[in-house]
Amino acid sequence: MSAIASPTATASARTRRTGLPREVLLLGACAILLALIAARFPGFVTPANLANVFNDTSILIVLALGQAAVILTRSIDLSVAANLALTGMVVSLLGAAHPDMPIVVLVLVALGLGLALGAFNGLLVWKLDIPPIVVTLGTLTIYRGMAFVLSGGAWVNSFQMSPAFLGLPRALILDIPVLSWIALAMIGLALVIFNRTSIGRAWFATGGNPVAALYAGIDPGRARFMAFCFSGTIAGLCGYLWVSRYAVAYVDVASGFELDVIAACVIGGVSIAGGIGSVGGTVLGALFLGIIKNALPVVNVSPFAQMAISGAIIIAAVLLNTRSERKAGRIILRNTTVLSGKPT
Numbered sequence: 066m067s068a069i070a071s072p073t074a075t076a077s078a079r080t081r082r083t084g085l086p087r088e089v090l091l092l093g094a095c096a097i098l099l100a101l102i103a104a105r106f107p108g109f110v111t112p113a114n115l116a117n118v119f120n121d122t123s124i125l126i127v128l129a130l131g132q133a134a135v136i137l138t139r140s141i142d143l144s145v146a147a148n149l150a151l152t153g154m155v156v157s158l159l160g161a162a163h164p165d166m167p168i169v170v171l172v173l174v175a176l177g178l179g180l181a182l183g184a185f186n187g188l189l190v191w192k193l194d195i196p197p198i199v200v201t202l203g204t205l206t207i208y209r210g211m212a213f214v215l216s217g218g219a220w221v222n223s224f225q226m227s228p229a230f231l232g233l234p235r236a237l238i239l240d241i242p243v244l245s246w247i248a249l250a251m252i253g254l255a256l257v258i259f260n261r262t263s264i265g266r267a268w269f270a271t272g273g274n275p276v277a278a279l280y281a282g283i284d285p286g287r288a289r290f291m292a293f294c295f296s297g298t299i300a301g302l303c304g305y306l307w308v309s310r311y312a313v314a315y316v317d318v319a320s321g322f323e324l325d326v327i328a329a330c331v332i333g334g335v336s337i338a339g340g341i342g343s344v345g346g347t348v349l350g351a352l353f354l355g356i357i358k359n360a361l362p363v364v365n366v367s368p369f370a371q372m373a374i375s376g377a378i379i380i381a382a383v384l385l386n387t388r389s390e391r392k393a394g395r396i397i398l399r400n401t402t403v404l405s406g407k408p409t
Contacts, residue, residue, distance in 0.1 A: 087334035091349035095356060102360045109363060116241070122355030123248035124303050124310075126348055128322075129329040130255040131296030133347045136330055137268040138289045139275070139339030140190060140197035145300045146322040147208035148182045152304030154212040154221070157314035161225040168229045175305040176298055182208060183297010187290035197289070205323075213316045223312035234310045244306060251299070255344045264291050272339025328375070329354050332382040350382075 103110040128145055135142045155178055156171045182204070189200045223231065234244040259265040267288040270278035275285040308314040333350025335342030357378070361371045 088343065088345045088349055091333065091346065091353060095349065095353055098353070098356055098360070102356075102364070106363055109360060116245070118355055118359050119248075119352070120242050120245045121359060122351055123244045124306055125322075125325060125329055125355060126248050126351040127251045127299055127306075128303050128326045129333070129347050129351045130251055130344065131299035132323075132326045133255075133330045133333070133335045133342050133344070134259070134268055134292040134295045135197070135289075136272075136327075136335050136337060137339055137342050138271045138285070138292045140289050140292065141201065141327070141337075142183075142186065142293065142296050143198065143201040143323055144182070144186060144205040144208055145201075145296060145326055146319040147205045147212075148179055148297055148300035149304040149307055149322070150316065150318045150320075151182065151208040151212045151215075152178050152301040153308035153318060154216055154304075154314050154316070156305050157221040157226060157230075157308045158215060160227060160230045161221055164227045168233055171230065172302070172305055175301045177301070179301015179304060180294055180298040183293045183295070183300065184290070186297065187293030190293065191286035191290040194286075209316060216314075216316065218316065221308070221314040226309070226312065231309050231312055234306055244310060247302075247306065252344065252348055258295070259344050264288070268292055269340055272336070272341075274340070325354060328379045328382075331379060337383070354378075 099110050108114060128149070132142055132145060152175050156175045159166060159174065160171055186197075186200055186204055189195050189204075190197050234242060234247075236243045238246055259268070267278070267283045268291075270281065270283050271285040271288040278285055278288070307319060311318075329351035330342070330347055331337060331350070332353055333342070333346035333348070335347060335350075354375070357375065358371070361374065366374070
């Protein structure tokens with residue numbers, strides 16, 4: 066009996082139909098964008114500045130990897146920024162109340178709380194069969210409300226945070242901030258999970274065709290639950306990274322950031338219909354957004370025009386994805402006898 070096609074095989078088939086891989090197109094788009102900016106502001110493309118752009122985009126990259134896992138299963142996580150805000154508030158309050166608490170403990174608290182919030186989303190989707198957009202729209206409000214209740218609406222400022230709490234993301238290893246190293250480590254981890262593990266293949270199969278995935282022995286509900294857990298854990302980590310990097314925690318931190326995270330996935334070629342996407346495309350989609358957000362202020366584009374430009378790019382990416390999927394289709398079972406139940 067043939068197995069479910071690997072993500073790599075699916076991506077290759079799609080590449081043959083569309084000519085060039087999405088990753089190559091995105092690399093070309095980033096190069097053209099940098100060339101246009103460099104024509105007027107050469108200093109923007111220096112290695113040091115590009116490293117700063119990557120560092121500025123690191124949290125978006127990490128969050129987009131978790132969101133990509135969720136979208137691959139035909140779901141969506143609108144609560145990812147609220148998860149970040151609540152987790153960031155909890156660890157900043159803990160750090161302020163216990164300045165001597167080891168930073169490792171605070172990071173573990175952030176990871177555990179993020180996992181719990183993601184698992185709550187996943188359980189509602191899996192066990193109660195509630196549409197993911199409804200669940201996460203509700204928990205978005207719940208998590209923001211919990212952050213308000215815990216803090217009483219007050220801010221946690223930098224003078225309330227210990228030097229160790231603030232210093233970790235800024236610490237340098239080989240002249241590269243730890244925040245960038247964390248993003249690189251998460252990219253490597255995602256590459257392994259997406260392409261080399263059974264749960265990664267289950268995410269692709271569930272999004273590609275849930276019925277066929279069920280016949281192949283995959284529980285789509287469990288796969289979605291695991292994707293939400295993965296996304297939630299990453300959001301928890303980013304909660305600590307966000308408040309320590311910007312040295313402030315408040316209820317509306319990262320408000321609306323979930324839209325940037327989803328946009329990075331869509332621009333990177335992750336199909337909103339599920340089953341298609343890659344780690345490389347997601348990272349490049351986030352970097353493309355990061356370059357735009359860093360470059361537009363440099364060329365004196367107004368904030369309102371920046372929002373319009375970002376929205377136009379997202380619509381163009383969705384249109385491109387829709388046309389590509391129409392040509393490629395989404396096939397996850399090579400052997401149709403699996404569906405008919407006949408032995409092979």
